[in-house]
Amino acid sequence: MTASPESATPAAAAAPVRRRGVLAAYFALTKPRVIELLLVTTIPAMFLAERGIPSPWLVLVTLVGGAMSAGSANALNCVADSDIDAVMHRTKKRPLVNYEVPKRHALTFGLVLGALSFLVLWLGANLLAAVLATSAILFYVLIYTLVLKRRTAQNIVWGGAAGCMPVVVGWAAVTGTVEWPALVMFGVVFLWTPPHFWSLAMKYRDDYARAGVPMLPVVATARQVSARILAYSWATVGCTLLLVPATSWIYIGFAVLAGAAFLVVAQRLHGAVRSGAGYNPMTLFHLSNSYLALIFVAIAVDAAVGLPAVV
Structure with a gap:
């Protein structure tokens, strides 16, 4: 019988702690x-909401509260998914798997972080930002982790909505409202998430299959997966262009060039899968990180420069 964190012997529990350290283990829980x-x-969402450079204090408070919120969701995810993490090579070094942190302590840690994030955002920004951040925690843990992830291949499509909330939180922190550019940025991240995560899941397909998680690459052919990756990639690039009325040529230029590069790599992946040639989905995975970062850096630069919108 596999030992639980609570039933592990002191020696077994202590060894990994000495290897990483208690604080480092808790930090790792936050991903x-x-x-x-x-x-x-x-x-960048805060820059666009301000149409310039927002208050440094507000940015700091929002980042701290947002980091706590995300850390809370990730820690609670580690608690709920500890059984899955134990059988996946990609996640087998996480703190709960190696008994570096008792599960009940990780649960308390995640809940406390969530409560603190609400207070930080409420007192430092506004109530709307705090409520939105807390709703992201609840959605990620209760809807994605506990319901969608183990039951449907569409798990990451809808579950990814939680990862879109930081842009809305940032906008709300500045304006106290949620306006259309915030929803467009939400849409960009929402549409970007499937090609980003499915390319990773293609690499670790056997891991997810072993854990019984129906990620799309586990239940569909590689050709079906790459086709959906390409479709969502086109949708992502198209969504970035919806910000044109709120931006200048600086953002538009970056969005077009970066989008073209993203689509080329997505098309190459699909083409390689269709032809039966060797392919590396991690190329798209790594590029997707850079692509999203570049799009949002362009948003921030565009807002900071303050050129008039094209439209």
Whole structure:
């Protein structure tokens, strides 16, 4: 019988702690690399909402509260998915799998982080930003992790909505409202998430199959997956252009060039799959990170420069 974190012997539990350290283990629960990507989208949303450079204090508060919110969701996800993480090579070094943090402590840690994120955003920004961030935690944990992830191949499509919330939180922190550019940026991240994650899932298909998680590459052919990746890639690039009325030629130029590069790589992946040639889906995965970052950096630069909108 597999030992649980609570039933592990002190020696077994202590060894990994010495290897990584208690604070580092708790930090790892928050999945900091995921948080980095979320924060990359928050700051540009604030710049566009301000139509310039927002208050540095407000940016700091929003980033801190947003990081706590994302960290809370990720820690709670680790608790709920500890059984899956234990059988996947990609996740087998996570703290709960190696008994570095007791599951009940990780649960408490995630809940406390979530409560603190609400207070930080409410007191430092406004109530709307705090409510939106908390709703993202609830959606990610209760809807994606506990319901969608293990039951449907559309899990990442709808579950990815939680990862879109930072742009809306950033906009709300500045304006106290949610306006159409925030919804367009939400749409960009929403449509970008499937090609980003499915390319990763193609690489780790056997991992997800072993864990019994019906990610699309597990239940569909590689050709079907690459076709959907290409379709969502086109939709993502098209959605970025909906921001044209709120931006200048600076953003438009970046969006067109970056979008073209993104589509070329997505098309190459689909072409390689169709022809039966060797392919590496991680090329698209890594490029997708750079693509999203570049799009949102362009939003921030465009807003900071303050040129008149093209339309």
